[in-house]
Amino acid sequence: xxxxxxxxxxxxxxxxxxxxxxxxxxxxxxxxxxxxxxxxxxxxxxxxxxxxxxxxxxxxxxxxxxxxxxxxxxxxxxxxxxxxxxxxxxxxxxxxxxxxxxxxxxxxxxxxxxxxxxxxxxxxxxxxxxxxxxxxxxxxxxxxxxxxxxxxxxxxxxxxxxxxxxxxxxxxxxxxxxxxxxxxxxxxxxxxxxxxxxxxxxxxxxxxxxxxxxxxxxxxxxxxxxxxxxxxxxxxxxxxxxxxxxxxxxxxxxxxxxxxxxxxxxxxxxxxxxxxxxxxxxxxxxxxxxxxxxxxxxxxxxxxxxxxxxxxxxxxxxxxxxxxxxxxxxxxxxxxxxxxxxxxxxxxxxxxxxxxxxxxxxxxxxxxxxxxxxxxxxxxxxxxxxxxxxxxxxxxxxxxxxxxxxxxxxxxxxxxxxxxxxxxxxxx
Numbered sequence: 385x386x387x388x389x390x391x392x393x394x395x396x397x398x399x400x401x402x403x404x405x406x407x408x409x410x411x412x413x414x415x416x417x418x419x420x421x422x423x424x425x426x427x428x429x430x431x432x433x434x435x436x437x438x439x440x441x442x443x444x445x446x447x448x449x450x451x452x453x454x455x456x457x458x459x460x461x462x463x464x465x466x467x468x469x470x471x472x473x474x475x476x477x478x479x480x481x482x483x484x485x486x487x488x489x490x491x492x493x494x495x496x497x498x499x500x501x502x503x504x505x506x507x508x509x510x511x512x513x514x515x516x517x518x519x520x521x522x523x524x525x526x527x528x529x530x531x532x533x534x535x536x537x538x539x540x541x542x543x544x545x546x547x548x549x550x551x552x553x554x555x556x557x558x559x560x561x562x563x564x565x566x567x568x569x570x571x572x573x574x575x576x577x578x579x580x581x582x583x584x585x586x587x588x589x590x591x592x593x594x595x596x597x598x599x600x601x602x603x604x605x606x607x608x609x610x611x612x613x614x615x616x617x618x619x620x621x622x623x624x625x626x627x628x629x630x631x632x633x634x635x636x637x638x639x640x641x642x643x644x645x646x647x648x649x650x651x652x653x654x655x656x657x658x659x660x661x662x663x664x665x666x667x668x669x670x671x672x673x674x675x676x677x678x679x680x681x682x683x684x685x686x687x688x689x690x691x692x693x694x695x696x697x698x699x700x701x702x703x704x705x706x707x708x709x710x711x712x713x714x715x716x717x718x719x720x721x722x723x724x725x726x727x728x729x730x731x732x733x734x735x736x737x738x739x740x741x742x743x744x745x746x747x748x749x750x751x752x753x754x755x756x757x758x759x760x761x762x763x764x765x766x767x768x769x770x771x772x773x774x775x776x777x778x779x780x781x782x783x784x785x786x787x788x789x790x791x792x793x794x795x796x797x798x799x800x801x802x803x804x805x806x807x808x809x810x811x812x
Contacts, residue, residue, distance in 0.1 A: 429545060429586070429587060429682070429687065429688070429691040430543075430586070431543055431544060431545040431586040431587065431691065432541075432543030432544070432586075433470070433540070433541070433543055433544045433545070433695075434465075434466050434470060434544070434545050434546075434547070434691075434692065434693075434694065434695040435466070435470045435471070435472075435538060435539075435540050435544050435545070435546050435547070436457075436458075436461045436466055436470065436471045436472070436546070436547040436548075436549070436693075437471075437472045437474070437520075437523060437524070437538060437546065437547070437548045437549070438454050438457055438458050438461075438471065438472070438473050438474065438549050439454065439474045439515070439520060439548075439549065439550040439551070439552075440453070440454040440474065440475045440476050440477070440515070440551055440552065441474075441476055441515065441550060441551065441552030441553075441559055441560065441561045441562065442476055442477070442551075442552040442553060442560075442562065442563075443476040443477035443512075443562045443563075444477060444563075445477075445479060445482050445484050445485075445632070446632060447477070447552070447553075448479050448491075448630065448632045448633075448634060449623050449632065449633050449634055449635050449636055450551045450552050450636075451475055451476075451477060451479050451491060452491055452492065452493040452501060452634050452635050452639075453493070453551045453593060453635060453636050453638075453639040454473070454474075454475065454549070454551055455475075455491055455493070455501035455502065455506070456493045456501060456635065456639055456643055457549055457639065457642075458471065458473055458501075458506070459499070459501055459503075460643065460646050460693060461547065461693050461694075464646075464649065464650075464651050464690060464693050464694035464695065465651045465690075465694050465695035466693070466694065466695045467695070468505075468507045470695070471507075471509075472509050472510070472523055472536070472538055473506075473507065473508050473509050473510070474508075474509065474510040474511075474514075474515045474519070474520065474523075475508050475510070475511050475512075475515065476511075476512065476515040476552075476561070476562050477512070478511060478512070479491060480502045484631075485630075486629060486630060487629075487630070489502060490502055492627065492630070492634055493634055493635040493639070493640075493643070494625075494627075494634065494635065495625060495626070495627040495628070495629075495634065497629075507535075509535055509536050510523075510536065513562070515561065515562065516561055516562075516565060517561055517565055517566065517567035517571065520550075520567065521567075521571060521572075521575050523536070523537070523538050524538065524548075524572075524575040524576070524578075524579055524584075525575055525578045525579065525582070525584075526538060526539075526582070526584065538584075540579075540584045540585055541583065541584065542583035542584070542585075542586060543586050544584070544585050544586055545585070545586050545587050545588075545589075545691055545692050546585050546587070546588045546589070546692075547588075547589050547591075547692040547693055548588060548589070548590045548591070549590075549591045549592075549593075550591070550592050550593070550594075550600075551592070551593040551594060551636070551639075552594055553594060553595065554592070554594035554595055554596060554597065554600060555595060555596050555599075556596050556599050556617060557569040557570075557599045557600065557602055557603065558600075559592070559594055559600055568603075569599060569600050569601065569602050569603040569604070570603045572590075572600065572601075572603075572604070573603040573604045573605060573606070576588060576590075576604060576606045576609060577605065577606045579606075580606045580607070580608070585608065586608065587608045587609070587610070587680070587682075587687075587691070587692075588606075588608060588609040588610070589610050589611075589657070589692040589693075590604070590609060590610070590611040590612075591611075591612055591613070592611075592612075592613045592614065593613070593614040593621060593636055593638045593639060594613075594614065594615075594621055595615060595619070595620045595621050596613075596615055596616070596617050596618065596619060596620075597613025597614045597615050597621060598611075598612075598613035598615065598616045598617060598672075598674060598676070599613070599616075599617050600613060601613065601676050604676070604679060605679070606679065607679055607681070608679065608680065608681075609679045609680060610657070610675060610676070610677060610679070610680035610684065610687070611675065611676040611679075612661065612664075612673055612674070612675040612676070613673065613674075614636070614637070614638035614664075614669065614671060614673055615669070615671035615672060615673070616671070616672040616674060619671040619672060620671065621636060621637070621638060621669075621671055622636065622637050622669070622670045622671065623635065623636050623637065624636060624637045624639075624640040625640075637668060637669045637670065637671075638664065638669055638673060641663055641664055641668050641669065642660070642663075642664070644663070645659075645660050645663045646660075646689075646693070649689055649690070649693075649694075651690060651694050651695070652690070653688075653689070653690060654688060655688065655689045655690075656684065656685055656686070656687060656688055656689065657675075657684040657685075657687045657688070657689060657692075658683075658684035658685040658687075659689075660689055661673065661675055661684060
């Protein structure tokens with residue numbers, strides 16, 4: 385009887401030890417990690433990367449404010465974590481170099497001149513006469529001419545959230561490009577549908593800042609697209625204030641009040657799109673900014689601002705105790721989930737997008753480019769869950785602790801089995 389009791393005790397201990405080891409699988413660790421690190425509200429986004437396409441469709445000095453609008457949002461999305469490698473910036477004119485500019489190499493969106501929007505680290509992907517309806521549609525659908533560099537391509541996938549912003553002069557269901565050509569609402573709608581069919585986006589936030597801007601989204605029909613314009617049909621959009629030292633209005637009302645709201649938003653903030661849109665009142669804009677929500681199942685109250693304008697890195701545990709990202713950031717053996725952690729994360733490498741050989745997405749965990757992504761060491765090994773490149777994967781102190789625990793359990797089980805055998809021999 386004592387023999388069977390001892391054997392039952394041994395079997396129970398063995399089952400518990402093996403069960404604990406089996407429970408600590410990469411899949412379970414990944415699930416627990418993302419549940420603990422999730423910053424999305426109930427019904428939140430399940431995207432894996434963030435991209436932005438920012439378009440100034442106007443040229444000439446008197447359209448200074450449209451360039452300032454675009455650069456203001458460019459500065460905002462970079463501050464919230466989207467790197468240049470995930471931003472397509474299209475500027476139809478370079479007012480910073482205009483002979484009329486009293487402040488060379490500078491663009492300001494406020495008369496106080498506190499922030500130079502042009503700065504030293506701006507990366508313009510399409511400029512001047514490259515900014516056309518054709519090139520915008522090519523960017524969205526990824527139908528480029530052979531030899532187009534990666535820096536001019538939107539490398540999204542089915543897990544990508546896209547922020548698409550366009551500003552300039554327009555009217556009922558059209559937007560002018562450089563006073564020469566036009567893009568129609570139907571053109572953008574069909575491009576978005578092609579993106580959906582090719583699995584090039586998870587969700588899209590479309591913003592138009594022009595006269596009768598809401599009509600630019602009137603023909604949209606693809607699911608997962610939330611659109612808002614700075615004015616309704618029959619309404620104009622207005623500039624905010626004049627900078628006398630420049631001699632022009634330097635920003636439009638929609639962008640000005642958007643920036644007022646965004647200055648309080650951080651990469652991990654919980655601010656929602658509904659809270660943002662609530663600041664865009666008719667009293668402030670002198671026009672009506674009304675979102676189109678029927679194609680967007682989550683609703684503006686469940687969508688965070690940083691689901692589209694921000695980027696937060698995530699890493700999933702790998703077999704062997706490491707961490708690997710789950711992203712469309714193309715490059716390197718180690719990929720971060722392209723919700724990025726800094727302006728320089730996944731910095732352009734080699735040919736422009738960072739494909740692992742030139743820096744690339746493998747360095748996103750460090751927030752800067754690295755040479756050979758698979759051999760990158762990040763931070764201090766003793767600082768908790770910090771990856772370190774080794775031949776067998778990305779090892780962590782926690783992973784070693786788990787391995788030592790499993791080994792200890794195995795040794796303990798072996799000792800107990802031996803003890804049970806000794807008890808059995810004595811009993812007989």
